[in-house]
Amino acid sequence: MANGNPWMRLTPIKNQPMLYNLFRPLLFSLDPETSHTLTLDSLKLFGKLGLLPECSLDCKPSHVMGLDFPNPVGLAAGLDKNGAYLDALASLGFGFIEIGTVTPRPQPGNPKPRLYRIPPAQAIINRMGFNNEGVDKLVQNVLQSNYRGILGINIGKNFDTPLAQATEDYLIGLRKVYMHASYVTINISSPNTSQLRQLQNSTELESLLSALKTEQARLSDQYGRYTPLAIKIAPDLDASQLEVIASLLLKYRLDAVIATNTTISREGLGNLPHAREGGGLSGAPLTQRSTAMVHTLASLLQQAVPIIGVGGIMSPLDARAKMEAGASLVQLYTGLIYQGPGLVQDTVSALCAH
Template sequence: MIYNLLRPLLFMLDAEKVHTLTLDALGLLKKASLLPSCAIQCAPVHIMGLDFPNPVGLAAGLDKNGAYIDALASLGFGFIEVGTVTPRPQAGNPRPRLFRIPRAKAIINRMGFNNAGVDKLIENVQQSGYRGILGINIGKNADTPLQNAVDDYLIGLRKVYPYASYVTVNISSPNTKQLRQLQNEIELEQLLSALKTEQTRLSDQHGRYTPLAVKIAPDLEPEQIAAIASLLLKHRMDAVIATNTTIARYGTEHLPYGDEQGGLSGAPLTVRSNAVIRQLADHLQQAIPIIGAGGIMSAPDAQAKIDAGASLVQVYSGLIYRGPNLVTETVSLLCARSTDNG
């Protein structure tokens, strides 16, 4: 209720500044012990060898450096994903780079993997008191040539491996030049092969298996989705996240900020994301779990992703428009549906 009252004021201010201000405020409330401290326990899900207390997670991008994990956990999420983090710190793209489109319940961002580097993220994770399921999303530095991208992902995997419940390989952001080319069959074959080999080595070294997920774009043709699914199966990946933001505009072009460059998220992405999930589900046949993301603005939106074939869901833009109530409402609906079905 408080967020709903404050949102009109917040939306009058610069989007990126408000992002930081809101997280800082949430952090202060957490330190003052004014927030709860645990996930909502309802409709648990077991995938990737992990037990999720509920199926609603926070998508990567909101807390890039893992600086607000404890505060965000208080909102009731069943799991949290931080990042995208790169081997070296980078400033990202020039500002302004984050734009709200309220009439479409959408956001366009061209952040460009702005983050303090993987070592700082690990430091923040170590200082956190969070003991729930934590995903760490890794990417490549913008100035790393595409032919050397595998090296950056291997650096990221090695560093975060002991601290993550699972690791997400981000090859689908539209805001790092050429990154999406890693979804092409030849490049993806090379990347997944290297990562799976390193995962096996790290599992032996650390005495624990940390699952690997791959996050893909919504802007893929059916044959590309089929090829990616085949490679995910071949290399025994642990999960796939569908989807990242889209470079399409789906009717926002004529709205204020609707033609800004970057990735579009929010309500306009819902239908396309669900279509990708359904296609993946057809190819994977439950051999690899799907985490649904993109356009979850309400509890029924999340249920639609589960119905399409997802085992878990992640929210981000919906949280900006709806506030923390989105999490509790979504968990409640999925819990009720789970009870009805079981």
């Protein structure tokens, strides 16, 4: 054996989509949260053993937020909350990766069980509750990784921080991740932290955006580097709320808006098992709702603020619909769980061919 290393004879796994399809029945037989951790740990192990080939896809770079994205298909926040799997996830061909949501202090999240698959609807309900190891651990993981691609870091408030003091939590997060992120996402739209979505209301949102943009300017001067700010919004906003949010995004010159987070609606689920579990719904039932919001935002923002489309992208056609509605970039999450890693390459190929 070369160099006495038994792993030197191993070759990269060329067909990751086929491998995922082979193991998906086993993964779906396990508790969803256990399956989630097992999948990521396995991916990380394969990467360490050199079994994951580098995935390079030809695509014209997308210039968004002042950044050059090698392709427009990213990973949405939530899959890798602590930035512990960056190197392994990079092998799948994403044009960018967003990690988090991370809070100033570590917290366990909501009681288990808190994650449910609904396969007939190609959907997932989660009420994780920002479970994470805290922002300091996330930064440590980022520094220890070899990933040098575009990195979004998604920040939130701790569950026990009163709403009146939420801005301080976001400022703490922004200061700590500012120099380690390509862009920072402000998550005010998760349905799984009590009262969090109230930050989307006009008065609260204006106060938050004013403080964050002021701090962004200060940090930019301090470090000689501008890190863009994006905001992630809910799909359950009505037309008037969306108009107010759009006006504030323009007023405070946000660098991007991510549309959308999970929904509290249960439309399309009928009486399927777990359909009435509390939490945010993602996957196919969210596809049209999220795409419609992208379209409305595009009309309101008139290209002054770029849109990142996320929510129910289960196929390359879904991603193309988001782009045609006005998105500059897209993100995947639930589609990966049902379709496997091949969805990344298929979506990149579809979008880059147009």
